[in-house]
Amino acid sequence: MYRTFPPASPYTSRVTAPLPDSTVRHLYVHVPFCPSICPYCDFHVLTRRAGLVERYLEGIEAEAARLSGEYPVDLDTVYLGGGTPSFLRDAELEALVGSIHRHLGWGRVENTLEVNPGTVSRERAAHWRGLGLGRASVGVQSLDDATLLFLGRQHDAAQAREAVTTLLGAGFRVSGDLITAVPGQPLEADVRGLVDLGVGHVSAYTLTIEPGTEFARRGVTVEEDDEREGFERTEALLTALGFTRYEVSNYARPGEESRHNLAYWHNRLYLGLGPGAAGHFPATGDGLLSRRWTNPHLHDWLAGEKPEVQDVDPAEFVTDALFMGLRLREGVDLADLSRRAGLDVRAAYAGPIAANVRRGLLTLEGGRLRATPQGWWSLNRVITDFLEESPAASTTSSRQ
Structure with missing residues (x-):
């Protein structure tokens, strides 16, 4: 996960x-x-x-x-x-x-x-x-x-x-x-x-x-x-x-x-408890929206090994929300996602949105982005386009 x-x-x-x-x-x-x-x-x-x-x-x-x-x-x-x-x-x-x-x-x-x-x-x-x-x-x-x-x-x-x-x-x-x-x-x-x-x-x-x-x-x-x-x-x-x-x-x-x-598909916060469990946690400071982490497997977890942690900034939050939300029939409300992420999703990702609408993999109606049946089958390709559009800088991945 x-x-x-x-x-x-x-x-x-x-x-x-x-x-x-x-x-x-x-x-x-x-x-x-x-x-x-x-x-x-x-x-x-x-x-x-x-x-x-x-x-x-x-x-x-x-x-x-x-x-x-x-x-x-x-x-x-x-x-x-x-x-x-x-x-x-x-x-x-x-x-x-x-x-x-x-x-x-x-x-x-x-x-x-x-x-x-x-x-x-x-x-x-x-x-x-x-x-x-x-x-x-x-x-x-x-x-x-x-x-x-x-x-x-x-x-x-x-x-x-x-x-x-x-x-x-x-x-x-x-x-x-x-x-x-x-x-x-x-x-x-x-x-x-x-x-x-x-x-x-x-x-x-x-x-x-x-x-x-x-x-x-x-x-x-x-x-x-x-x-x-x-x-x-x-x-x-x-x-x-x-x-x-x-x-x-x-x-x-x-x-x-x-x-x-x-809750997963809407990219909400959740706790992960136990070995191998993943969680999506609140975070503040340094422009972060949240953190994701995954616990180690059982024996390392029992030994006290710390989880693998990734800080989530707005761009990462958006691509994650799209990856999960486009799995839903209802799709993603771009205005709501923009409010939650603190950036204008429709403007920031205008290129991949338009390209995948042209290919028949997505539809955009009334501010709601949805995958078509063909888009569901090709969802990895769709999300790759959004990942490639994300501006480059540095990420943080650490054990805490």
């Missing part, structure tokens, strides 16, 4: 105040433990070993206490991600939630738990609801046993169906993850089957082979034509079933959008 942005902008000197709202309202907590490591996964995850979870929970307590004294926090959303947070034992998850409550509070609007289907039971779902978790993001990935076997998942289709049904019965708002463009996958059956279970939200990602993963070592490949077909067919199927594609990879029934993830 951590990215290096282009050099700072001469607009920096104009900014002497922090962002209009410097209160942090969103919290991401990374739980790095998984029952097994999937062959396509390149996240910071590991299997549990004796004493390691206990040390992790002690680290969470200490980090939460430190962050509470450094930043103004009034949480709307909490997201427990991983890894597999639902893999934690009941007492362990209770301790984790307790640390958050003690030092940072709890989300008033939405609190999400990422769930592996194999960890769900009626009793556990009721326990999670009792802890104040109301939304579950379930790693279904497919409802076809052959596809799940290829993906290295430890659950079968029946377990996935039962997990979703159990969570809905316990009162959770449920989102189901799907992986598309898998060789031989019955995509229509996967999509229809998940929707028929009653989920209100679907996150659909094309299978991507990342360097260093087991799939990469095996030489597994995904053809671009297959990736694009999965990308387009998923939208057609879910739209026909009453879902709206509100972000490149995310679909929802009305009111079921992920409030937490919308």
